[in-house]
Amino acid sequence: MKVLVAVKRVVDYNVKVRAKGDGTDVDLNNVKMAINPFCEIAVEEAVRLKEAGVATEVIAVSVGAKPCQEQIRTALALGADRGIHVEAEGRLEPLVIAKLLKGVVDKEEPQLVILGKQSIDGDNNQTGQMLGALANMPQGTFASEIKVEGDKLNVIREVDGGLQTLSLSLPAIVTTDLRLNEPRYASLPNIMKAKKKQLDVYTPEDLGVSVTSHVSQLKVEPPAERKAGIKVEDVAQLVDKLKNEAKVIS
Amino acid sequence: MAAISPDILSALQACVGTERVFTDAVSFEHYGRDWTRVHTPAPLAVVLPGSAGEVQALVRLALAHKLALVPSGGRTGLSAGAVAHNGEVVVALDRLDDITDFNPVDRTVRCGAGVITAQLQAFAADQGFFYPVDFASSGSSQIGGNISTNAGGIKVIRHGMTRDWVAGLKIVTGSGELLDLNRGLVKNNAGYDLRQLVIGAEGTLGIVVEATMRLDRPPKDLAVLVLGTPDMKAVMQVLETYQGAMDLQAFEFFSELALQKVVVHQGLQRPFATPAEFYALLEFEQHSDADMEQAMALFEHCVEQGWVVDGVVSQSVAQAQSLWRLREDISETISRWTPYKNDISTTIARVPEFLAEVEAVVSASYPEFEIVWFGHIGDGNVHLNVLKPDTLPMAEFQQRCGEVSRWVFEIVQRYEGSISAEHGVGLLKKDYLHYSRSELEIQMMRQIKKVFDPQGIMNPGKIFDL
Ligand SMILES: Cc1cc2nc3c(=O)[nH]c(=O)nc-3n(C[C@H](O)[C@H](O)[C@H](O)COP(=O)(O)OP(=O)(O)OC[C@H]3O[C@@H](n4cnc5c(N)ncnc54)[C@H](O)[C@@H]3O)c2cc1C
Ligand SMILES: Cc1cc2nc3c(=O)[nH]c(=O)nc-3n(C[C@H](O)[C@H](O)[C@H](O)COP(=O)(O)OP(=O)(O)OC[C@H]3O[C@@H](n4cnc5c(N)ncnc54)[C@H](O)[C@@H]3O)c2cc1C
Numbered sequence: 001m002k003v004l005v006a007v008k009r010v011v012d013y014n015v016k017v018r019a020k021g022d023g024t025d026v027d028l029n030n031v032k033m034a035i036n037p038f039c040e041i042a043v044e045e046a047v048r049l050k051e052a053g054v055a056t057e058v059i060a061v062s063v064g065a066k067p068c069q070e071q072i073r074t075a076l077a078l079g080a081d082r083g084i085h086v087e088a089e090g091r092l093e094p095l096v097i098a099k100l101l102k103g104v105v106d107k108e109e110p111q112l113v114i115l116g117k118q119s120i121d122g123d124n125n126q127t128g129q130m131l132g133a134l135a136n137m138p139q140g141t142f143a144s145e146i147k148v149e150g151d152k153l154n155v156i157r158e159v160d161g162g163l164q165t166l167s168l169s170l171p172a173i174v175t176t177d178l179r180l181n182e183p184r185y186a187s188l189p190n191i192m193k194a195k196k197k198q199l200d201v202y203t204p205e206d207l208g209v210s211v212t213s214h215v216s217q218l219k220v221e222p223p224a225e226r227k228a229g230i231k232v233e234d235v236a237q238l239v240d241k242l243k244n245e246a247k248v249i250s
Numbered sequence: 251m252a253a254i255s256p257d258i259l260s261a262l263q264a265c266v267g268t269e270r271v272f273t274d275a276v277s278f279e280h281y282g283r284d285w286t287r288v289h290t291p292a293p294l295a296v297v298l299p300g301s302a303g304e305v306q307a308l309v310r311l312a313l314a315h316k317l318a319l320v321p322s323g324g325r326t327g328l329s330a331g332a333v334a335h336n337g338e339v340v341v342a343l344d345r346l347d348d349i350t351d352f353n354p355v356d357r358t359v360r361c362g363a364g365v366i367t368a369q370l371q372a373f374a375a376d377q378g379f380f381y382p383v384d385f386a387s388s389g390s391s392q393i394g395g396n397i398s399t400n401a402g403g404i405k406v407i408r409h410g411m412t413r414d415w416v417a418g419l420k421i422v423t424g425s426g427e428l429l430d431l432n433r434g435l436v437k438n439n440a441g442y443d444l445r446q447l448v449i450g451a452e453g454t455l456g457i458v459v460e461a462t463m464r465l466d467r468p469p470k471d472l473a474v475l476v477l478g479t480p481d482m483k484a485v486m487q488v489l490e491t492y493q494g495a496m497d498l499q500a501f502e503f504f505s506e507l508a509l510q511k512v513v514v515h516q517g518l519q520r521p522f523a524t525p526a527e528f529y530a531l532l533e534f535e536q537h538s539d540a541d542m543e544q545a546m547a548l549f550e551h552c553v554e555q556g557w558v559v560d561g562v563v564s565q566s567v568a569q570a571q572s573l574w575r576l577r578e579d580i581s582e583t584i585s586r587w588t589p590y591k592n593d594i595s596t597t598i599a600r601v602p603e604f605l606a607e608v609e610a611v612v613s614a615s616y617p618e619f620e621i622v623w624f625g626h627i628g629d630g631n632v633h634l635n636v637l638k639p640d641t642l643p644m645a646e647f648q649q650r651c652g653e654v655s656r657w658v659f660e661i662v663q664r665y666e667g668s669i670s671a672e673h674g675v676g677l678l679k680k681d682y683l684h685y686s687r688s689e690l691e692i693q694m695m696r697q698i699k700k701v702f703d704p705q706g707i708m709n710p711g712k713i714f715d716l
Binding site: 012013014015032034035037074182184185186187188189191192 | 546
């Protein structure tokens with residue numbers, strides 16, 4: 001079974017992001033970038049399927065500017081067999097990415113596509129679902145456990161207040177939630193091997209997709225600064241302030 | 251233990267305020283000891299002064315009533331320096347926690363003695379700067395305590411010890427005077443540098459009330475490697491290889507047993523499955539891709555030489571932090587076995603031989619005890635921890651470890667090393683001080699103490715007896 005995993009290059013989760021001075025965008029100058037954490041989980045799951053003998057080949061695909069080849073290399077170091085870079089510049093919205101991924105799906109015909117449930121920069125939570133619609137494949141989103149059984153894929157999903165188990169016919173789409181697995185570290189020997197793995201680069205034209213934008217970003221601003229706290233003298237004053245100033249108790 | 255007399259109680263209250271003097275058992279437990287659990291805290295009282303003036307008033311009171319004072323910082327010390335077990339008054343500096351006068355040109359900031367180390371780190375980060383002294387207890391330890399122990403930690407190979415970051419300090423001496431030492435100057439060759447004597451004095455010369463600390467530029471894009479090695483010798487070869495070619499920020503090591511303990515008890519992921527005897531953790535800045543390429547090339551070399559069996563590298567800040575936890579969580583993880591700790595050092599080049607000898611003695615002496623090795627190694631410092639078997643009574647355990655300590659310290663002496671690389675002497679290592687300091691040196695230390703503290707009221711019984 002061939003598995004395609006999507007990996008996105010995003011600002012490192014632990015970096016405190018800042019808005020550009022003119023408020024047009026997030027300042028990415030000299031900021032540490034990493035694989036989107038949910039994509040990292042997707043790669044791990046695919047590699048585990050390969051190690052379990054279920055998957056025969058794992059392909060990591062990333063859409064974006066040239067530097068996202070770094071994240072593809074990371075996926076290769078984690079155990080993906082080869083990479084595909086769809087080189088496209090600018091702010092790419094989920095629909096465009098889903099169309100480009102659909103192009104890759106048409107070329108590669110994977111039985112399973114694993115994506116993160118959302119990326120921590122755009123917080124869109126759309127790409128997997130849109131790809132499902134475009135490729136006409138069933139989808140199991142927010143997966144916390146997956147298991148291939150014959151030509152079916154069982155997906156356990158984290159839904160409000162409990163778990164839901166779905167059975168999807170293959171080929172299918174899965175988007176990962178946090179508890180699906182704990183990704184491994186990239187080993188140095190594997191990082192070196194990854195340098196020699198195949199990485200193909202496509203343009204949107206190669207995939208027959210035109211990159212058009214329907215949404216423009218008007219403004220980016222940091223959250224309002226938190227007001228400094230105060231020290232209260234005693235419990236009575238605390239209760240008084242909670243009651244009369246904050247009005248959170250009555 | 252005699253209860254405090256009403257006179258002294260009210261005199262202490264007059265110094266710091268009624269509600270800042272504690273004489274209850276819970277406060278004694280809390281303020282009367284550090285991380286060590288060997289002595290039973292038994293102070294006369296605990297006081298929390300709020301200014302240098304109040305500290306001076308306390309010292310004058312102590313002189314008048316012949317009271318001994320124990321300065322107390324974050325109480326994370328590992329040598330029973332901040333232990334009051336003899337009717338002393340504990341002076342806890344927690345309230346002197348102001349951070350002021352940040353100066354980006356001088357790259358300095360003024361801290362009350364009670365500022366928590368992590369608070370200074372966070373303050374520096376908010377200003378786009380960096381305070382580099384860091385270790386697992388920095389969330390609780392205080393600047394005053396760090397100065398008084400000359401704390402080291404995980405970035406010593408690149409940034410040195412606390413001493414290197416103290417641009418000035420204020421201390422109330424044992425005669426109640428306030429000294430303002432060095433006042434933030436970079437260059438000041440006008441006579442003796444008394445500041446340096448106060449750093450590492452473990453509160454025996456006076457009470458540090460304020461310090462002007464230096465800040466650095468923040469490190470650029472840190473990467474963390476964890477490498478598995480077949481033996482200690484290989485760890486040192488890896489160190490030599492990497493240090494010869496790169497500016498490392500940190501070079502730590504830990505043993506397989508240490509790793510097993512943190513993995514099980516902290517629920518952390520092993521870095522890789524390949525078995526190894528020892529692990530080295532390296533951290534370096536990535537100014538460009540060339541740095542990582544260099545690190546990879548050195549890794550290949552180390553593998554070819556048989557010094558390294560496997561390794562991982564952080565791909566994100568989160569992974570760097572998780573890898574650091576493998577090392578930083580060791581102390582806390584093993585504290586449930588009330589380990590007998592040795593914090594020893596020698597010059598870096600002699601570490602492999604030194605370690606082999608220590609290890610031979612230790613494993614011959616404790617065939618049935620679990621030994622956990624870890625430490626800063628890149629600066630010649632190893633922490634040897636002997637875990638107490640659950641079934642063995644504490645007293646017997648202490649006694650047996652004490653015997654073997656002597657043998658270990660004899661090796662330390664032969665290697666001209668230190669019996670306390672970074673944790674200080676306090677009460678715990680006092681009997682062994684002569685293994686790394688000559689009788690003459692110790693005698694001169696006593697004389698220096700007399701100059702600062704003529705009546706001997708400052709943390710008496712710590713480091714040496716008078
Ligand atoms: C998990 C763990 C990891 C650690 N790792 C390291 C490490 O890597 N490197 C390292 O160097 N240490 C380490 N330590 C030891 C300890 O954290 C340091 O020695 C630290 O500097 C102690 O600071 P403190 O504020 O807790 O001091 P305390 O324990 O409160 O006091 C230490 C000594 O300083 C004196 N003192 C405290 N405040 C003052 C003051 N204002 N004026 C005068 N004297 C004062 C006390 O009397 C005592 O003698 C570790 C401890 C723990 C628990
Ligand atoms: C042209 C010029 C430029 C200079 N530029 C600088 C500069 O940029 N920075 C700077 O710091 N200095 C500078 N100096 C001053 C001087 O060079 C330094 O102070 C230097 O360190 C003195 O070394 P010395 O061996 O000449 O010592 P000396 O002049 O011989 O002695 C200096 C002091 O040290 C004592 N002393 C000497 N040897 C010993 C010893 N073995 N044990 C104990 N005490 C000893 C002496 O008794 C004396 O008190 C400069 C001097 C000149 C002439």
